[in-house]
Amino acid sequence: MNQIVKITIDGVECMATKGQYITDAAKENGIYIPTLCNYEGVKPRGSCRICTVKVNGRLMTACTTPVSENMEIENNADEIQELREAIIELLFIEGNHFCPACEKSGSCELQALAYRFHMMVPRFPYSFPQQEIDATNPKLVKDQNRCILCKRCIRAIKDEKGRSVFAYKRRSRHVEISIDPKIGKSLSDEMAQQAMDVCPVGALLVRERGFVVPIGERKYDNEPIGSDIEKLKE
Amino acid sequence: MSKPVVATTSLAGCFGCHMSLLDIDERILDLIELVEFNKSPINDIKKFTKKCDIGLIEGGCCNSENVHVLQDFREHCQILISVGECAIMGGLPAMRNGIPIKECLEEAYINGPTVKNNTEKIIPNDPEIPIMLDKVYPCHEVVKMDYHLPGCPPRADLIWEALVALITGNEMKLPYHVVKFD
Numbered sequence: 001m002n003q004i005v006k007i008t009i010d011g012v013e014c015m016a017t018k019g020q021y022i023t024d025a026a027k028e029n030g031i032y033i034p035t036l037c038n039y040e041g042v043k044p045r046g047s048c049r050i051c052t053v054k055v056n057g058r059l060m061t062a063c064t065t066p067v068s069e070n071m072e073i074e075n076n077a078d079e080i081q082e083l084r085e086a087i088i089e090l091l092f093i094e095g096n097h098f099c100p101a102c103e104k105s106g107s108c109e110l111q112a113l114a115y116r117f118h119m120m121v122p123r124f125p126y127s128f129p130q131q132e133i134d135a136t137n138p139k140l141v142k143d144q145n146r147c148i149l150c151k152r153c154i155r156a157i158k159d160e161k162g163r164s165v166f167a168y169k170r171r172s173r174h175v176e177i178s179i180d181p182k183i184g185k186s187l188s189d190e191m192a193q194q195a196m197d198v199c200p201v202g203a204l205l206v207r208e209r210g211f212v213v214p215i216g217e218r219k220y221d222n223e224p225i226g227s228d229i230e231k232l233k234e
Numbered sequence: 235m236s237k238p239v240v241a242t243t244s245l246a247g248c249f250g251c252h253m254s255l256l257d258i259d260e261r262i263l264d265l266i267e268l269v270e271f272n273k274s275p276i277n278d279i280k281k282f283t284k285k286c287d288i289g290l291i292e293g294g295c296c297n298s299e300n301v302h303v304l305q306d307f308r309e310h311c312q313i314l315i316s317v318g319e320c321a322i323m324g325g326l327p328a329m330r331n332g333i334p335i336k337e338c339l340e341e342a343y344i345n346g347p348t349v350k351n352n353t354e355k356i357i358p359n360d361p362e363i364p365i366m367l368d369k370v371y372p373c374h375e376v377v378k379m380d381y382h383l384p385g386c387p388p389r390a391d392l393i394w395e396a397l398v399a400l401i402t403g404n405e406m407k408l409p410y411h412v413v414k415f416d
Contacts, residue, residue, distance in 0.1 A: 096328075096329075096331075096332065098319075098323075098325070098326060098328070098329060099319065099386065099415035099416050100319055100325065100326065100386035100415070100416050101326055101329070102416075105415065105416040106414075106416060111415055114415070115410070115413060115414070115415075118408070118413070120322075120381075120382040120383070120384055120413075121316070121322050121323075121372075121374065121382040121384070125375060126323055126324070126328075126372060126375075128324075128328065128331040128332060128369060129332070130332040131332060145332075215416055221411065221414070222410070222411055223410070224410055
C-alpha cells in the first residue's frame with residue numbers, strides 16, 4: 001500500500017506518496033516547480049538543474065529526489081529563483097536562440113521559462129557557437145543551434161524494438177544530438193511529430209510543416225508556463 | 235520644467251521597432267505632449283542639437299558606422315534603451331555570426347545564385363563604405379545600455395509603458411502578454 005507522508009513546501013504543509021519525486025508531489029498539491037529536462041512519463045535525469053530546490057537546507061534537483069516524511073522543501077526562496085534565472089540565461093547565451101526566426105516560438109519551454117522569470121536580457125555575453133543544421137532525415141530537421149542537450153528525445157523516442165532513435169555524438173562542448181541514420185530513415189509521421197513535441201526547444205522540427213498554430217495563440221503566448229498546475233490549487 | 239528629450243536610431247535593424255513605436259496609435263498625440271524628439275528618423279533630425287534624456291536604439295552593431303552612431307548616442311543620452319531582439323542579441327543579422335566574414339562577403343558578391351555582372355569579382359571595399367564587423371554585436375557588448383525591451387518588434391504597449399514609466403517615474407506595468415521574444 002502507498003504510504004502517505006507529510007512534507008512542507010515553502011512552509012505549506014502538503015501530503016505526498018512516499019517515494020514520489022518532489023516535482024510530482026508539488027504538482028499534485030498545486031505548486032509549480034519549474035522543470036526543463038524533465039518530461040512526463042520519462043525517467044527523470046536531473047541534468048538542467050532548473051528544478052533545484054532546498055531540501056532540509058541542501059540544494060537538490062526536485063525531479064530526481066523522492067519525498068520522505070517531514071521533508072522541508074524551499075521552492076520560492078530568492079536564492080533559488082536567482083539560481084534558476086542564471087541557468088536560463090546561460091542556456092540562452094550558450095546556443096543560438098533566434099526566437100523571431102524559430103517555428104517553436106510561443107510553444108518553447110526555454111522561452112516560456114524566460115518569460116516566467118522576466119528575463120529581458122541575459123547577463124552573460126553571447127557565445128554564438130558555430131553549429132550545423134542536419135536536414136538529411138526525410139521527416140525531421142535537426143537544428144543544433146537550438147539544442148539544449150536535455151536528452152529528452154534520446155530518452156523518450158524509441159522504435160518498436162525499444163531502440164533509441166536519437167543519440168549523443170562527440171563529447172564535451174562539441175557534443176550534439178544525432179538521429180540514427182538507419183532507424184531514422186523509417187520514422188513514421190507520428191514518431192516525427194512526437195519527437196518535435198518532446199523537444200522543449202526548436203531543435204527538432206517536422207519537415208514541411210509550420211505555423212499550424214499562429215503566433216499569438218500558442219501554448220505559452222497568453223498563459224505562463226506552470227499556470228495550469230497553479231490553477232489546481234484554486 | 236522642459237519636456238524630456240528623446241532620440242531614436244536604427245542600427246542593424248529593419249525599422250520594425252520604429253514602426254512598433256508608431257503603432258501606439260492615438261497615444262502618439264500624448265507622447266508629443268510628454269516628450270520632445272531630437273535626432274531621430276521620425277522627424278529626420280540628422281545630428282544631435284542638444285543633450286538628450288532617453289535614447290532608443292533599434293538594431294545591433296554590424297559595421298563601423300553602427301558602432302560610431304551608438305557611441306554618439308551614449309555620449310548624448312542620459313539613458314539608453316535597447317529596443318528589440320536585434321539590439322539585445324543581434325537578432326536575425328546575427329545569424330551570420332557562425333559564418334566567417336570572408337565567406338559571407340563572397341556569397342553576397344561573388345558566389346551567390348543571384349550575383350550577375352560581377353565579372354571582375356569585386357567585393358566593395360571603398361573607404362567611404364563602413365567596414366563590416368567580424369560578427370554582429372548586441373548593443374550592450376559595445377556600450378553600456380541601461381534598459382532592454384525584448385520583442386520582434388517589442389509590442390507597442392511595451393514601448394509605451396516603458397517610456398511613460400521612465401518619464402513619470404512610476405513603476406512599469408508588465409502584463410504577461412506584453413513581453414515576448416517574437
